[in-house]
Amino acid sequence: MTDAPPTGLSRRAFLTGTGAVLGSALLLGPNGLPRPGALARLAAANGPRLSLGYIEGSAGLDLGEARALLTASGTRVTPASSLRSGAKELVGGLAAVRVDSLTPGAAVEQAAQLDTLVSPPRGAGSSPLPFYAWTMKAGGAGSGPASFVTAVENEPSLGLAFRLGGRGNWQESTAVFTGGRDRGLPKLRPGTYLLGFDRQAWARSRVLPPAGDPSWAGLTSLVVTVAAA
Numbered sequence: 001m002t003d004a005p006p007t008g009l010s011r012r013a014f015l016t017g018t019g020a021v022l023g024s025a026l027l028l029g030p031n032g033l034p035r036p037g038a039l040a041r042l043a044a045a046n047g048p049r050l051s052l053g054y055i056e057g058s059a060g061l062d063l064g065e066a067r068a069l070l071t072a073s074g075t076r077v078t079p080a081s082s083l084r085s086g087a088k089e090l091v092g093g094l095a096a097v098r099v100d101s102l103t104p105g106a107a108v109e110q111a112a113q114l115d116t117l118v119s120p121p122r123g124a125g126s127s128p129l130p131f132y133a134w135t136m137k138a139g140g141a142g143s144g145p146a147s148f149v150t151a152v153e154n155e156p157s158l159g160l161a162f163r164l165g166g167r168g169n170w171q172e173s174t175a176v177f178t179g180g181r182d183r184g185l186p187k188l189r190p191g192t193y194l195l196g197f198d199r200q201a202w203a204r205s206r207v208l209p210p211a212g213d214p215s216w217a218g219l220t221s222l223v224v225t226v227a228a229a
Contacts, residue, residue, distance in 0.1 A: 003085070009216055014181070016197075016222065018114070019096075019133070020103065023163060026203075037115065037119065038119045038120060038126055038127055038128045039118075039119050039128055039156035039157065039159050039176050040155065040156045040176075041126075042117065042128055042156075042159055042174060042176055043156045043159075043176035043178075043182070043185055044166055047131060047172075047173075047174060048134050048161050048171070048172065048173040048174070048175065048199060049129075049173055049175060049199070050160060050171070050173045050174060050175035050195060050196070050197070050199070050204060051079075051173075051195075051196035051198065051199050051200060051201045051202045051203060052079070052080040052081070052175055052186045052193055052195055053077035053079060053080060053193065053194040053196065053201070053202030053221070054077065054078055054079075054080045054083060054186075054187075054189075054191060054192070054193055054194075055069055055070075055076075055191060055192040055193070055197075056074060056075070056076045056077070056078060057069065057076050057193065058191035058192035058225075059087075059189065059190040059191040060190060060191075061191075061192070063098070063100065063225065066191075066192040066223075066225055067100075070103060070191070070223075071104060071208070071210060071211035072105060074207060075207065075208045075209050076194050076205060076206075076208070077194060077202060077205065077208060077228070078151045078202075078205040078211065079186075079202050079203060079204065079205065080177075080186035080187060080193060080202070081111070081184055081185060081186050081187075082089040082205075083189065084150070085118075085167055085180060085181045085184070085187055086152070086154075086157075086177075086178055086179035086180055086181075086187040086188045086189050087179070087187075087188065087189035087190055088191065089190075089228060089229060090152040090188060090190070091152055091153060091154050091179045091180070092152070093151075093152060093228065093229065094150065094151055094152065094228075094229035095149065095150055095151075095152050095158075095188060095190075095227070095228065095229055096147065096148075096149050096227045096228070096229040097116075097148055097149070097150060097158070097159065097224065097225070097226050098145060098146070098147045098225070099114065099133045099134045099145060099146045099147075099222065099224050100145050100222075100223040100224065100225060101142065101145065101222075101224075102142060102220065102221070102222060102223070103120065103194065103219065103221045103223060104214070104216055104218060105211075105212070105213070105215060105216030105217055105220075106217070106220040106221075107217035107220055108136065108138055108139075108197060109136075110138055110164045110165055110166060111135075111136060111137055111138040111164070111165065111166035112134075112136040112142070112162070112164050112197070112222075113118045113132070113134070113135045113136075113162070113163045113170075114132075114133045114134040114135070114160065114161070114162050114195070114222065115128070115130040115131060115132060115133060115160070115161040115162075115176075116130070116131050116133045116148060116150070116158065116159070116160060117129065117130055117158070117159030117160060117161055117176075118131070118150060118159070119222065120159065120187050128159050128183070130161060131148075133146050133148070133160075134180070134222065136148060138166050142222075149229045152179040153179050153180075154178075154179050154180035154190055155178060155179065155180050155182065155183065156176045156177070156178050157177055157178060157179045157188060157200055158176070158177040158183065158188060159174060159175065159176045159177070160174065160175045161173075162174070162175075162195060162222075164197060173199060185207055188226060189226065190226055190228060191225070191226060192223060192224070192225050193223075193224045193225070193226065194219075194221035194223060194224075195221050195222040195223075195224055196219065196221045197220045197221065197222075198218065198219075198220070199204075201218070201219050201220075201221060202221075214222065
């Protein structure tokens with residue numbers, strides 16, 4: 001486990017490498033629909049944003065196929081916020097999200113933490129509820145893969161909070177996925193995303209370098225896959 005996380009994030013459940021699933025009561029309101037207000041406010045707030053890239057052609061691939069794309073010749077990654085919209089087939093349903101592992105040639109000296117952020121059910125406050133999804137000690141290996149499901153609507157539906165640092169000196173970036181067309185937000189659709197440790201890693205479309213290329217160090221990312229649940 002990494003150093004103690006920043007204050008203000010005490011309501012947590014750790015998602016283990018066995019692929020635990022968050023309970024629907026934490027994700028959905030009593031009428032079975034998500035409560036997006038908290039995430040919409042987070043999306044509108046100022047603050048550092050995560051760099052999220054989407055691997056073109058990754059929708060519908062299994063995990064092994066998706067990872068093979070990372071080192072396949074000509075694989076292109078586009079900023080997730082530049083996608084036109086989320087996937088219509090996910091809206092009104094559930095998405096299965098898997099936080100997997102680091103990209104090839106990853107170079108990280110700091111500790112890292114990733115929380116998923118979901119809108120609270122009625123009576124649970126007005127701020128997004130955070131849950132551990134992934135963690136890594138400084139200079140060490142990351143925790144095992146974690147899986148969860150989240151409700152998807154035609155609006156902000158899932159948040160992420162990513163931190164780098166340690167020993168009380170954390171730098172946090174956030175992102176809010178939408179199932180719709182919200183301008184400037186990453187779009188939620190089936191496929192593979194790269195969560196960049198550098199906030200500019202996926203600020204533009206780019207072709208991935210081949211395996212073993214030293215430029216991978218500057219593109220260190222956490223691999224996250226999304227599919228219909």
